[in-house]
Amino acid sequence: MTRPLRKDAVERRDALLKAAAEAFARDGLDAPLHLIAAQAGVGRATLYRNFADRSELALAVFLNQIDDLGRRIQARLDDPDVFLIFLEEIVGLMLESAGLASAVRDLKDEALAPIRRAMRQAGAEALEVSRGAGRVRADLTVEDIRVLTLMLGAPSRTVRPEDREVLSRRSLELVLDAVRPQAGRAA
Template identity: 50%
Template sequence: MERPLRKDAADRRAALLGAARAVFAEEGIDAPLDRIAERAGVGRATLYRNFPGRTEIALAVLLDDVAELGELFSRPTEPDAFLDFLTDLSGRLVRNTALGGVVRASPSPDILAPLRQAMVRAAMPSLKLSQTEGIVRPDLKASDIRVLAAMLGGGIHNAKPAERNAIARRTLELVLDAVRAPAGGGA
């Protein structure tokens, strides 16, 4: 069992994640990792003790984003909650396009297991509610979350910045149509 981080270590890790998010957004995924350490106010050794490489820090930023998404949708009350979840997820994927590319190029598929598990945990409360309310097709299951996330992120992966938003909007429209319960209540 992993011990929780001491407060000072947790604060440094949070500073590194915030700095990584900002540096990657400003300079792109190929920005020097030293710039992240500098912005976080820590040394290089601290950066590499927390995150051995670019893939690990990109994954940590994405996990942090999914955790935030999970908090937002942990106690849904609106019947359209799962549609709202997918809409929010789409926006996050657009903002994190470069990070997603680094993670997709990861040396081992096992490194993505925590991200996939976190995504399912984040999505399930809203999926269950929207299914109960008859808004979302009843045959969707936890394993479909990975498919839906891949659909939302796949089209924008290599898209030029000028077309990324249009592709993301259209992909979201298609995904939302695909998950809605058919009229008349059948699957």
């Protein structure tokens, strides 16, 4: 049984996550860890006490960003298009965090389980709201969030940075068309 972190330990961990997110966005995943620790106002030992290595830190930053996405989506559950908004927000997250998305992609399958779980959790209620309002296909399931996320994230991982935004936006257009109720019907 793990004990909850003390308030000061939580604050140091949060400062590390914030500093890492900023450093990774600015300098990519090769941002020096000692500079991340310094920006957070802690020593390297504190960084390594919280995160064993760069991959663990990147995973924690990405999970933190997904949790934040989930909170923003929860605040919009009164909008019948909330699942479509969720998909748009995923693209924004992928564009913002292309380096993180690439690093996460390289993790072993078992390390990806928390990301998959967090993404499903972030979008599950939104899917229910939009499906109930008839704004998305009735056959969409929570498990489809993984498929949609992979489709939306592909440009973040596979194309040159200068093409990333255009292809990400086009990917979003196609996915939005695919999830709407008229998708898949014969013309």
